[in-house]
Amino acid sequence: MRARIGLRVVALVWLGLLLVAPVVMVVVRTFSSGLEPVVAALTAPAAVHATQLSLLLAAIAVPVNTVFGVVCAVVLVRFRPRGRALIAAAVDLPFAVSPVVLGLALFTLYGRTGWLGPALSERGVDVIFALPGMVLATVFVSLPFVVNEVAPVLEEIGTDAEQAAVTLGASGWQTFTRITLPAIRWGITYGVVLTTARALGEFGAVAIVSGNLAARTQTLPLYVEDRFTNFDLTGAYAAGTLLALIAVAVLVALTRLGRAARPRIPQEQP
Numbered sequence: 726m727r728a729r730i731g732l733r734v735v736a737l738v739w740l741g742l743l744l745v746a747p748v749v750m751v752v753v754r755t756f757s758s759g760l761e762p763v764v765a766a767l768t769a770p771a772a773v774h775a776t777q778l779s780l781l782l783a784a785i786a787v788p789v790n791t792v793f794g795v796v797c798a799v800v801l802v803r804f805r806p807r808g809r810a811l812i813a814a815a816v817d818l819p820f821a822v823s824p825v826v827l828g829l830a831l832f833t834l835y836g837r838t839g840w841l842g843p844a845l846s847e848r849g850v851d852v853i854f855a856l857p858g859m860v861l862a863t864v865f866v867s868l869p870f871v872v873n874e875v876a877p878v879l880e881e882i883g884t885d886a887e888q889a890a891v892t893l894g895a896s897g898w899q900t901f902t903r904i905t906l907p908a909i910r911w912g913i914t915y916g917v918v919l920t921t922a923r924a925l926g927e928f929g930a931v932a933i934v935s936g937n938l939a940a941r942t943q944t945l946p947l948y949v950e951d952r953f954t955n956f957d958l959t960g961a962y963a964a965g966t967l968l969a970l971i972a973v974a975v976l977v978a979l980t981r982l983g984r985a986a987r988p989r990i991p992q993e994q995p
Contacts, residue, residue, distance in 0.1 A: 748969060755962040766952075766960040767967060774940045775948035776967065778859075782931075782944065783924040786863040790920050794871025795913060799905070801872075802879040817873070819866050827865055828933025831858055835934075854936040859944070862930035867923040871916030878912035879905075914979055921975045925968060 755763055766772060797816060801809055819827070835852035836842045845852060852858040886908070890900045928946045935942035943951065945968050952960035 751962055751965050751969070754958070755966045758959060762959045763963045763966075766957075766963040769960070771940045771943065772948060772960065772964060775943050775945045775964070778943070779925055779945040779968075780971075781856075782859055782863045783921055785860050786867055786924045787917060787920050789864055790867055791871050791913065791917055793868070794916055794920075795875055795909070797872050798875035798879055798909075799901075802876050803884070816869050819868055824862075824866050824927065824929030825933060828862060828930040831861055831930070831934050835861075853934050854938070854942060856942075858934035859931050859942065862934050863924050863927055866927050866930055867920045870919040870923065871913065874916035874919070875909050875912040878909045882908045914982075918976055918979050921979075922972050925972055925975075 767776075797812075800806060801813060806812070832853055833839050834841055835845065835858060837846055837853070839853075842853065850857070852861070886904050887900050890904050891897075895903070926946055927944075928950070931944055932947055932950075935944070935947065937943055937947050937951065939948075939951065945964055949961050949964045949968070952958075952964060
């Protein structure tokens with residue numbers, strides 16, 4: 726009993742030192758000079774644009790990776806194609822490759838002196854130092870989360886219910902929407918939460934492909950770094966706190982939506 730309590734205390738202290746204490750210090754430093762400097766920092770044109778751009782990137786990357794993640798998980802678990810292990814390894818590649826390396830790869834491929842850059846530039850399509858390149862980088866770094874959350878759930882629920890639905894005459898789409906999708910909704914929810922957090926907080930790959938141009942291609946994490954290096958600590962802490970609040974709001978919203986979508990079992994009447 727004492728050993729369990731001791732382990733819990735150690736785990737909570739370690740978690741507090743790694744996560745809670747830094748967040749609390751950022752919040753304290755944000756409001757150390759009062760509320761007016763924080764409001765002024767967050768309403769600056771560059772800060773507003775950075776916030777809007779970060780939200781836009783997340784709004785594009787999260788749906789794309791959610792659809793891809795569900796489809797990929799179903800293919801890997803239900804159909805088990807040849808080269809399944811290779812496909813799974815490719816999906817997990819963003820975990821192994823540094824985001825900076827990814828940014829350099831995108832620059833080599835789509836830059837004006839890259840393999841595809843000149844052909845795209847002739848057609849008026851700019852990828853690097855523009856929104857398309859930032860979207861590609863954000864989608865890539867947040868790719869694995871939905872797949873890795875949904876695949877184990879598919880393995881656990883098995884195929885009995887799906888086979889029963891097919892036996893009763895349900896089509897493939899009906900089986901997926903009425904049997905499979907409700908069963909994996911929590912896996913999708915957790916995957917979306919992780920994908921959103923990574924999309925909002927990505928720095929390395931986006932820093933390479935965006936050019937970090939203020940009020941043009943500067944996301945909120947890049948804005949935090951820019952304000953910090955320019956000794957605007959109030960702006961840096963305020964933007965960092967805003968980024969954390971957005972992530973927490975997304976987490977709470979998705980959790981409540983997931984609970985609202987949970988089917989209610991009717992109670993038997995006596």
